Amino acid sequence: xxxxxNLTFYYNESKKILEDVNISFEKGNLxxxxxxxxxxxxxxxxxxxxxxMPKSGKILYEGEDITAYGLDRHRQDxxxxxxxxxxxxxxMTVEENVALTAKQPPETALQKVGLEKELWKHNVLKLSGxxxxxxxIARALASDKPILLAxxxxxxxxxxxxxxxxxxxxxxxxDEGRCVIMVTHSMALAAEADEIYRYTNTKFQQGDxxxxxxxxxxxxxxxxxxxxxxxx
Amino acid sequence: MAKKxxxxxxxxxxxxxxxxLLMAILAxxxxxxxxxxxxxxxxxxxxxxxxxxxxxxxxxxxxxxxDFWEYKIFDENYSANIYIGPRVSLEMLERISGEIDGxxxxxxxxxxxxxxxxxxxxxxxxxxxxxxxASDLKFREExxxxxxxxxxxxxxxxxxxxxxxxxxxxxxxxxxxxxxxNSQYSTYFCNGTFRLVSGRHISPSDYHVxxxxxxxxxxxxxxxxxxxxxxxxxxxxxxxxxxxxLGTVDAVIIGMFEPTYEQPVNEYTSEDDILNNWILTDLKSxxxxxxxAGWSGKTNRAFIYVDDPxxxxxxxxxxxxxxxxxxxxYGVEKDDSSYHEAAxxxxxxxxxxxxxxxxxxxxxxALMYLVLKHNIARRERETGILMALGITGKSIKRQLxxxxxxxxxxxxxxxxxxxxxxxxxLGDSLLHTLSPREEMQEYTKEEIxxxxxxxxxxxxxxxxxxxxxxxxxxxxxxxxxxxxxxxITGFGMALLICLCVNEALGKTLRLEPSQVLSMVT
Numbered sequence: 001x002x003x004x005x006n007l008t009f010y011y012n013e014s015k016k017i018l019e020d021v022n023i024s025f026e027k028g029n030l031x032x033x034x035x036x037x038x039x040x041x042x043x044x045x046x047x048x049x050x051x052x053m054p055k056s057g058k059i060l061y062e063g064e065d066i067t068a069y070g071l072d073r074h075r076q077d078x079x080x081x082x083x084x085x086x087x088x089x090x091x092m093t094v095e096e097n098v099a100l101t102a103k104q105p106p107e108t109a110l111q112k113v114g115l116e117k118e119l120w121k122h123n124v125l126k127l128s129g130x131x132x133x134x135x136x137i138a139r140a141l142a143s144d145k146p147i148l149l150a151x152x153x154x155x156x157x158x159x160x161x162x163x164x165x166x167x168x169x170x171x172x173x174x175d176e177g178r179c180v181i182m183v184t185h186s187m188a189l190a191a192e193a194d195e196i197y198r199y200t201n202t203k204f205q206q207g208d209x210x211x212x213x214x215x216x217x218x219x220x221x222x223x224x225x226x227x228x229x230x231x232x
Numbered sequence: 233m234a235k236k237x238x239x240x241x242x243x244x245x246x247x248x249x250x251x252x253l254l255m256a257i258l259a260x261x262x263x264x265x266x267x268x269x270x271x272x273x274x275x276x277x278x279x280x281x282x283x284x285x286x287x288x289x290x291x292x293x294x295x296x297x298x299d300f301w302e303y304k305i306f307d308e309n310y311s312a313n314i315y316i317g318p319r320v321s322l323e324m325l326e327r328i329s330g331e332i333d334g335x336x337x338x339x340x341x342x343x344x345x346x347x348x349x350x351x352x353x354x355x356x357x358x359x360x361x362x363x364x365x366a367s368d369l370k371f372r373e374e375x376x377x378x379x380x381x382x383x384x385x386x387x388x389x390x391x392x393x394x395x396x397x398x399x400x401x402x403x404x405x406x407x408x409x410x411x412x413x414n415s416q417y418s419t420y421f422c423n424g425t426f427r428l429v430s431g432r433h434i435s436p437s438d439y440h441v442x443x444x445x446x447x448x449x450x451x452x453x454x455x456x457x458x459x460x461x462x463x464x465x466x467x468x469x470x471x472x473x474x475x476x477x478l479g480t481v482d483a484v485i486i487g488m489f490e491p492t493y494e495q496p497v498n499e500y501t502s503e504d505d506i507l508n509n510w511i512l513t514d515l516k517s518x519x520x521x522x523x524x525a526g527w528s529g530k531t532n533r534a535f536i537y538v539d540d541p542x543x544x545x546x547x548x549x550x551x552x553x554x555x556x557x558x559x560x561x562y563g564v565e566k567d568d569s570s571y572h573e574a575a576x577x578x579x580x581x582x583x584x585x586x587x588x589x590x591x592x593x594x595x596x597x598a599l600m601y602l603v604l605k606h607n608i609a610r611r612e613r614e615t616g617i618l619m620a621l622g623i624t625g626k627s628i629k630r631q632l633x634x635x636x637x638x639x640x641x642x643x644x645x646x647x648x649x650x651x652x653x654x655x656x657x658l659g660d661s662l663l664h665t666l667s668p669r670e671e672m673q674e675y676t677k678e679e680i681x682x683x684x685x686x687x688x689x690x691x692x693x694x695x696x697x698x699x700x701x702x703x704x705x706x707x708x709x710x711x712x713x714x715x716x717x718x719x720i721t722g723f724g725m726a727l728l729i730c731l732c733v734n735e736a737l738g739k740t741l742r743l744e745p746s747q748v749l750s751m752v753t
Contacts, residue, residue: 051620072625075622076624087613087620088617090614100237101622
């Protein structure tokens with residue numbers, strides 16, 4: 001569905017973040033990109049979502065270069081984001097935020113994420129972190145786009161909330177046929193994904209990394225080149 | 233959805249209402265200024281339309297041409313460089329009014345200057361309403377009877393000597409004769425200084441006629457139909473009683489006129505400044521008297537009056553196009569002398585409003601830009617989120633433009649209401665401040681003597697000068713909201729908003745969405 005061809009990206013040419021990355025994601029799957037905080041995995045998500053322009057190489061959606069297609073149009077037609085910091089519009093209510101780019105009725109998406117109806121008319125700033133994240137997910141689901149990009153979607157949540165969010169994302173991939181790509185530094189969360197990519201030293205490795213990594217995430221390589229820039 | 237975003241932003245974001253308030257204040261100030269400016273322009277136009285029925289035909293002295301100047305020795309005490317070049321003659325004025333339609337009248341300028349060779353047609357030998365000279369002569373007469381040479385200093389004796397006394401009596405206790413072509417259209421009658429009380433006006437066909445005031449007629453035992461001698465005295469007459477009279481023109485009194493107001497007169501007012509002493513004669517007789525005096529019988533400037541004030545410009549153009557009028561020496565100028573004083577405060581208001589609008593527009597634009605830029609910078613996060621959600625830069629720009637244009641529209645409507653109420657108040661208070669309605673004041677002898685003793689001659693001159701009524705500024709400025717004002721202010725505001733939003737948002741939209749988001753989180 002979406003794939004990269006020799007994708008390279010850097011903020012500073014001497015410190016490359018991604019180099020000749022070839023990776024592909026298919027619909028109906030939940031992917032996890034694993035890496036330490038600030039290592040550059042969110043940069044990958046930004047590139048896939050058309051928020052950043054590759055320095056070299058290509059990103060293809062259904063075989064078409066998204067740069068040629070237009071990054072604006074790519075964001076408009078193909079991808080929906082779930083940000084770690086929620087990025088909700090603060091002067092709008094829950095419903096209004098979800099309706100921003102909705103192609104489906106906002107109520108359906110809000111019901112899917114299990115947000116109580118009495119909260120729908122509330123200003124988003126009056127909700128808890130978990131509730132705000134559900135709104136962000138509902139907004140992404142309501143936009144009815146084929147790719148869902150989630151950056152640390154459970155980063156600020158307790159265990160129960162995190163599991164609930166994960167279930168929503170999993171359902172969205174498996175039941176609704178979306179391609180869900182989730183960036184996380186949590187092996188526990190990654191373990192729930194259909195496929196895991198591990199990001200180390202500008203490259204991605206695919207595979208089952210086993211329980212050893214569940215307790216040893218700090219071994220994952222950190223990339224100081226992006227730590228300052230990745231702060232959604 | 234864009235409409236909903238605009239609506240939500242407008243009703244929920246307080247910064248928008250601050251912006252609206254700022255725009256309303258700026259628009260109110262600019263709009264009020266524009267309304268007052270427009271009303272003052274209109275008032276000036278109305279004054280022009282009502283009183284601006286004349287223009288000047290002026291002769292320009294060519295100082296570089298020695299043929300036009302003559303050094304003339306009048307006597308051992310007086311000589312001068314006299315202009316003898318082209319001037320405005322009665323024949324020229326008659327020819328112009330014959331060749332061009334729409335000319336109602338022409339008059340000579342009675343003001344003297346370097347170029348004006350005309351002698352003051354001082355009229356002596358009449359009984360006058362007494363002023364300074366009468367009082368001064370009485371004082372001198374008493375002193376002359378009492379003192380002998382040696383009683384006072386030689387200088388003072390010279391001042392009061394018999395010959396000097398005679399000369400003073402003869403020449404200073406005098407009034408002036410003024411030449412008019414068609415008195416009913418002359419400035420004095422048009423601006424309401426004089427009115428006809430009996431008989432008739434002087435007309436262009438008249439010759440050897442005069443008009444006097446009933447007061448003058450009573451003092452001299454005259455009535456309509458009587459003949460008075462108008463004297464021509466030499467230039468040096470004021471220094472020598474023996475110089476006599478050069479000639480006399482007899483004029484028949486055809487009408488009586490009087491000032492329309494009570495002129496304050498006291499012993500410090502010069503006799504020739506007292507309007508009741510004035511003699512008006514026809515222009516042909518006046519020119520004849522000048523010729524008797526040895527002068528050209530011409531003037532430097534003449535006023536040409538037209539039937540229809542709206543035609544002044546066209547008729548001026550026609551005069552300019554006359555091929556026989558030598559453009560090197562003659563020019564045509566707009567004449568606002570009759571309403572200049574009345575228009576002066578309104579012109580000041582118009583200038584002040586114009587300058588105020590310019591300053592306000594410039595500083596308001598700068599302030600609006602800064603506030604808008606600040607507002608848009610505060611919304612960078614929102615911009616980044618919208619861009620990340622796939623909303624295009626164009627759509628975001630349209631949203632912010634629409635929001636600010638709606639706010640501008642609301643501000644404009646508010647400004648329209650407030651300015652309409654404020655402009656007449658501002659206009660009238662400025663008008664009354666700049667042209668206070670001063671009552672005609674008669675100064676007491678003590679006040680004038682106090683001014684003399686503190687050597688404040690300026691005040692003294694003002695106190696003893698004739699206070700002609702003339703044309704007064706209007707009581708109020710008539711402020712009307714015109715479509716032009718609305719359009720120009722509205723269009724200006726809209727343009728300013730578009731430029732500010734475009735400039736303030738442009739930088740953000742040129743960034744990649746992730747850069748916008750990372751800048752604000």
